[in-house]
Amino acid sequence: MGVFTFVCRNSGGEWNAKQIGESGDLEASAADVYTLQRSLVQAAAAKDSSGGVQSSFAMVTPSSAVFQVTIGGGCGGGFIGGAASGGAPAASGGGAAAPAAEKEEEKKEEKEESDDDMGFSLFD
Secondary structure: EEEEEEEEEOOOOEEEEEEEEEOOOOEEOOHHHHHHHHHHHHHHHHHHOOOEEEEEEEEEEEOOEEEEEEEEEOOHHHHHHOOOOOOOOOOOOOOOOHHHHHHHHHHHHHHOOOOOOOOOOOOO
């Protein structure tokens, strides 16, 4: 997995980007932000072609921005499960126990949300 972070600046109508970090050797320039992002993704993909590409662009000021390209590593899917180890399933052989545990948890939540526990009703 490769992560490439760039500092982008606009001066004189031209956007310039320079990679920051240990191997800050990638640079690009373009007339607009969209073209700059495309050329930075292409440059990063040429350097590391280990998988899918994900990018993030954030304007800091009207004339500066930060652009990050992540290549490989699942590109965000690991956070859906909420597991700290990258979202991979940890159990083997006990696959049926997980849905049963989820149903039990849902029943408990429904009981906790009941208005009977509060001592009053919305319609009293």
